[in-house]
Amino acid sequence: MRKLVVLTLIAFGFCSCYAQENSLAISLQNDSIVIASLYKSALTSSGGYDNLRELTSKAPHRLAGSEGCANGIKILFNQLKALNPDTVYLQPAMALPWLRGEKxxxxxxxxxxxxxxxxxxxxxxxxxxxxxxxxxxxxxxxxxxxxxxxxxxxxxxxxxxxxxxxxxxxxxxxxxxxxxxxxxxxxxxxxxxxxxxxxxxxxxxxxxxxxxxxxxxxxxxxxxxxxxxxxxxxxxxxxxxxxxxxxxxxxxxxxxxxSLPAVVSYNVIAELKGGEKPEEIITIGGHLDSWDLGEGAHDDGVGCMHAMEVIRLFKQNGIQPKRTIRVVLFLDEETHQVGAKAYAASVKDKGEKIYVGIESDSGGGAPKGFGMSASPAQMESFRQLMGILAPYDLYQLRNGGGGVDVGFLKPLGVPTMNVLPSPHRYFYYHHSAFDTFKEIDMREVQLGCAAHAALVYLIDKYDTLGS
Structure with missing residues (x-):
């Protein structure tokens, strides 16, 4: 009798696991249609590319605390407003300007x-x-x-x-x-x-x-x-x-x-409210400041566009997120990270629950996969979702991910991630006068926008990182 009970329990467990796996497979099959739609929307438009052109042409030198940075903040604020999220606002932080002076x-x-x-x-x-x-x-x-x-x-x-x-x-x-x-x-x-x-x-x-x-x-x-x-x-x-x-x-x-005296500057933040778990927040962003030699196209104007376009692509495809998607365009990543510090302090003071921090700060190359700083169980859960991203060349899952800015969320127990673009030309441009809009490829920018939207969609739908 005992053997019969044990065999029955084993069979039940096997069937239960099989049912769960089968259910996940069916769900992912449906999700592949949504992700295909996100990619189609991104690749048949030029939203991120066009906004990047405006940012780099009108505010090319965006060192924190400079006039160029202030102009960039205004441009990005208006671009986010045009995407019609639920809210757009500025978060103050004290910038510590540095002036290059004469050549x-x-x-x-x-x-x-x-x-x-x-x-x-x-x-x-x-x-x-x-x-x-x-x-x-x-x-x-x-x-x-x-x-x-x-x-x-x-x-x-x-x-x-x-x-x-x-x-x-x-x-x-x-x-x-x-x-x-x-x-x-x-x-x-x-x-x-x-x-x-x-x-x-x-x-x-x-x-x-x-x-x-x-x-x-x-x-x-x-x-x-x-x-x-x-x-x-x-x-x-x-x-x-x-x-x-x-x-x-x-x-x-x-x-x-x-160096110059400190001045007030800002992070630029926009939110798309979640329908089921609005108190859980997916933070995704790039940094709005840049060095003063080039236009800050790869570093990190394109990262801002990757994050911003998640809002447009979700809205265009009628996707209501479970969790709140918060786009944060961070001030001053290049020098003192005052924007990231101000954001993390605000999260801690308010007791907000950041579900994951995602950062784009590796240029506008074609995306190849993801970096992830999380527990082994969380990484394995996400790995099980990645099969439907293979048609888009997103194969890699690297242990260790995020970025300088979302790194300030790690002490709060927040897992962090980033999309991994092709890295081989990035340091041609990095921190130099060569980092201009001219060196940006439109298709690769839009591929990056789609990859970030797909990542947020999967992370939001499947509770791979927590509840």
Whole structure:
């Protein structure tokens, strides 16, 4: 009798699991029709592409606290209003502006007063050299260990030249960027310990060209802040070659950059209210600020469009979300992340339940999959949904996902995700004058919009991340 009961329970459990799997398969079959409709709507329109053109042409330089950033906020607010969500509003945050000042002058000194001009860009947050500029011999290093080995005796009074290239052997250029970024972010303070008077940094890009790539640098303290300037990869190769033949080679640097007092600025937020669980919020966004060399098209105007178009695509296809979809266009990702900090603080103070944080900040390349920071069970639940996305080349599910801005939600227990675009050309544009609307492909932008809408649709419908 006991054996019969056990066999009956096993059979019941098997049938129950089979029924659940069959039910999921049928539901996903229906969802494939919805997702096809989302893709059709995105690919037969140019909504995200057109809005990106307006943003980059009318507000191309959007450093937090600048006039360009203020103009960008107005444009994005009006673009969101035109999508007719349930609400659009501004969330204040204190921006800490940095001004580049006059065009940088950097050159290799030659005999008889001649010079070789270098393509250079002051790094964000750097102090200037003063109006007269400075000149000194240059020492080249590729690591902090090399710098330490040289010591004060060989560094004091000189310019430290960091020349570690992004590793081309790494499949994902982002990994190479991460490994080389230390020289930009922390190189000045490290060099100052040994008496250096300035630093030159090889631009963080995976090709040789004459575009300097800027980016944030940070001082370990305020007692010994020295100027820091990026030079193009072409010029880094040139300078390195000259130093091999003449270790006493001198370089002149003149920059007038400076930090300014804090000003009030804003995140731009829009919401599409959920029908069943409006108190649960899917946060999706990009950052509205950009560096001042280009137009901020790939970084990160297109990320804002990916998030905004979720609203349009849902409304156009008559999709009523279960949960509230909140689009957040974050202020100041590039320097101090004051927008993300203000948003996370507001969420915590209000006791809001953020179901997931999704961020687009990897450019406008064709989407290839997803990154996800969540529990193994949550990742496996989402993996079971991904089969219907295979026709759209969305195969990857990488452990680890989100972004700098939604990362501030992680301490609140929020899982984070991002769509993974093709990364191979992103660092051609990143933080440089090359990051313009001209370098945007319309179809790839619209594919990205569709991928984000499909992701939100599946995450919202299936309770893979919680209740």
């Amino acid at each position: 940088e002058v950097v050159y290799i000194e030659l005999p008889k007063g001649k010079r070789i001009l270098l393509h250079a860009s002051a790094l964000g947050g750097s102090v200037g050299t003063g109006l007269k500029g400075l000149a000194a011999e240059v020492v080249e290093v590729k690591s902090f260990e090399e710098l330490k080995a040289l010591g004060e005796a060989n560094v004091k009074g000189k310019i430290v030249f960091y020349n570690l290239a992004m590793d081309p052997a790494l499949f994902n250029p982002g990994e190479g960027y991460g490994r080389a970024a230390f020289q930009r972010t922390a190189g000045a303070s490290e060099a100052a310990k040994y008496g250096a008077i300035a630093t030159l940094v090889r631009s963080l890009t995976n090709r040789i060209d004459t575009f300097p790539h800027t980016g944030v640098m940070r001082y370990a303290d305020t007692t010994n802040m020295i100027p820091s300037v990026a030079i193009s990869t072409f010029d880094a190769e040139l300078l390195s070659t000259r130093l091999k033949s003449d270790p006493t080679q001198r370089v002149f640097i003149r920059t007038t950059c400076k």
